[in-house]
Amino acid sequence: MLTQSKRINIAGVEVSPDHYIGGKRVSSASTFQVISPIDESVMGEVAAGGQAEIDLAVQAAKEAFPAWAALGPSGRAPYLKKLADVIEAHLEELAIVETTNNGSLLEASRLRVMKRGAMNIRFFAEWAETLKGESWEANGVQYSVHYDPSGVSGLITPWNAPFMLSTWKVGPALAAGNTVVIKPPEWAPFTCSLLADFAEEAGLPAGVLNVVQGIGEDAGAALTAHPDVTRISFTGSEETGKIIGKAAADRIVPVSLELGGKSPLIVFADCDFAAALRTALGQYDNAGQVCLAGTRILVEESIAKDFIEGMKTGAKELVLGDPRKPETHVGPLITREHLERVQGFVERARAAGAEVAYGGGVSSALGGLYFEPTLFINVPEDAEILQREVFGPVLTLQTFKTEEEAIALANHTDYGLAATIFTGDEERANRVGAAVTAGTVWVNTFFARDLSAPFGGAKNSGIGREGGNWSFEFFCDVKTLAKRSGSFQ
Known part of the structure; x- marks a missing residue:
């Protein structure tokens, strides 16, 4: 399973069809085809993960978690800012791969969408460095709020903007001190594979960021049901969101669901x-x-x-x-x-x-x-x-x-x-x-987004909010420390 498959050439960009687990490329016995919507041509065969690959990835993330969490926000920030720099150095490759893979407009990818990926990573790295929980005194007790990393985050991303929405989840999860396992969309997995390459180039420790490709019913279901996953963030359909919500409820795992709209x-x-x-x-x-x-x-x-x-x-x-x-x-x-x-x-x-x-x-x-x-x-x-x-x-x-x-x-x-x-x-x-x-x-405007603002849906459009402090309230275990004033020598 640890062999490396030949890379796929997509418009001159070499992309691995394999998973990325514990800092290594990992193949699978089974594969699935990825089709370009531009002309319905086959782009390549991609490793199809399932329970075994998810187990490997979650274990790698779990082993990497203590050291990554111990770095603190200021220790993690240089890695994440370097990752943002690497993304910015590869905007053209990202744009052409994503356009070929999901049919989005190349000009939009070049000018806006891929830049947002770098901005997402850098923004949350910087936000975490300045994140200070509230503190106050009441009835002779000093209270302070702390944001503790929660563990391994399972991130499931959609095909309409796979790279940008992956970084929207990866940025705060890693900045919070969690390690991550990403399940990219089976219809458009290639820019998430590139994200793994960029994480390695940026020097992220092995196991901090893992990518397992596969069909939702296999890899996605295994990830959301895994006993060692402590947070689940999903963007996609209402129907799939309900399934993920049930899996999270079975283990009392916090879940953030963005499930579309009819705006x-x-x-x-x-x-x-x-x-x-x-x-x-x-x-x-x-x-x-x-x-x-x-x-x-x-x-x-x-x-x-x-x-x-x-x-x-x-x-x-x-x-x-x-x-x-x-x-x-x-x-x-x-x-x-x-x-x-x-x-x-x-x-x-x-x-x-x-x-x-x-x-x-x-x-x-x-x-x-x-x-x-x-x-x-x-x-x-x-x-x-x-x-x-x-x-x-x-x-x-x-x-x-x-x-x-x-x-x-x-x-x-x-x-x-x-x-x-x-x-x-x-x-x-x-x-x-x-x-x-x-x-x-x-x-009198549309799609104005500031990353410090909360984002999420009401009714069937989802559960939870991400962005600014709301992202860290989700990805962290928020803890209150209460100390009796004057009780120390």
Whole structure:
């Protein structure tokens, strides 16, 4: 099992298809294919881990934990800052590998997404160095709060932004003093494999960061059920989140779940119309495969006709095509299986009586996994397309007359990850922002993220918050030390 497989060449970048366990590349007896969504070609065979590989990785992480935890924040920070430096030195390779692997736009990866990976690592390393628990005195007792590393963290990441979202979890977990086992997405594992290379280049001690590839039902299930895993952080589907939640509950293990959304984008008549329209069209980013996307557009009735016409005009200008080309706005869906899922939603919406304003199917010119940007209007109130996460380039548009109706429509879903509001009235923004159920509410902007702010979802969008102190409250055992004042010689 300790043999090393030949590396796979992806657009000129050599990537290991093997796991990374205890500082070594480890193969498996079985493998699985990884397909590029750009042309549905086989990128390579990747080691498929299961219980045995997870056991090895967790053991390696467990053995590395005491020394890593003992370094303290200031001792761990140089390793993590070096890791951020290494990531920054390889942004181009990361961008082309991720785009080839999951079909995301290359320009976006180059300019923003991969840089966020380095920023995530560096931010949490620096935050941990300044993290001071509260202290106070009450009734003659001195109280202080301490953040103790908890042990081995199991991190399961999604395919739509695998590298950036891996570092979002790895950064605080390692900065907190935990060691980690990452289970990358089987549809897009390659940039997580590169992350292991970068950890080795940065000099992280063996066993501090481990990567086990595999199918969720095998590697993922083994990781979340492992008795030596003390924290589980998962980003993905609601269905898988429920399974992970049950596994964590069986062992009373803290779990952080970010499970997607069906977010509203609320447009009032007094808004900056051009900005709201531009933001609405921007929801087709990454072919709609974005958990935060405002897929339910809610427009005040008095401007709805103009807004729909603006969406139609803007959609015609969106270039659907090869994500490696700079002129492309919308790339492919991730797999044939996912394409069929999106098609199913669209077909059922049509059957329920929803009207297609534009789009509605696979591109006749491109074929493959390229699905047209689609907008549904006149959708029946309780149609599935308004309730379930499609995770494709499919939006709905509903109208409202009053602020109260807008709030009711916004909250008419089982999800609560995010919401976006466009209005020129600050008091209205405050009222609606307070009334909408969501983990994050943006006003006259979209996707503004400061890493010190809490992030997570309400209702079926998940459990827990990460970011800033919230990440350390999750990944650490928060301890209170109470000392009787004046009791020491």
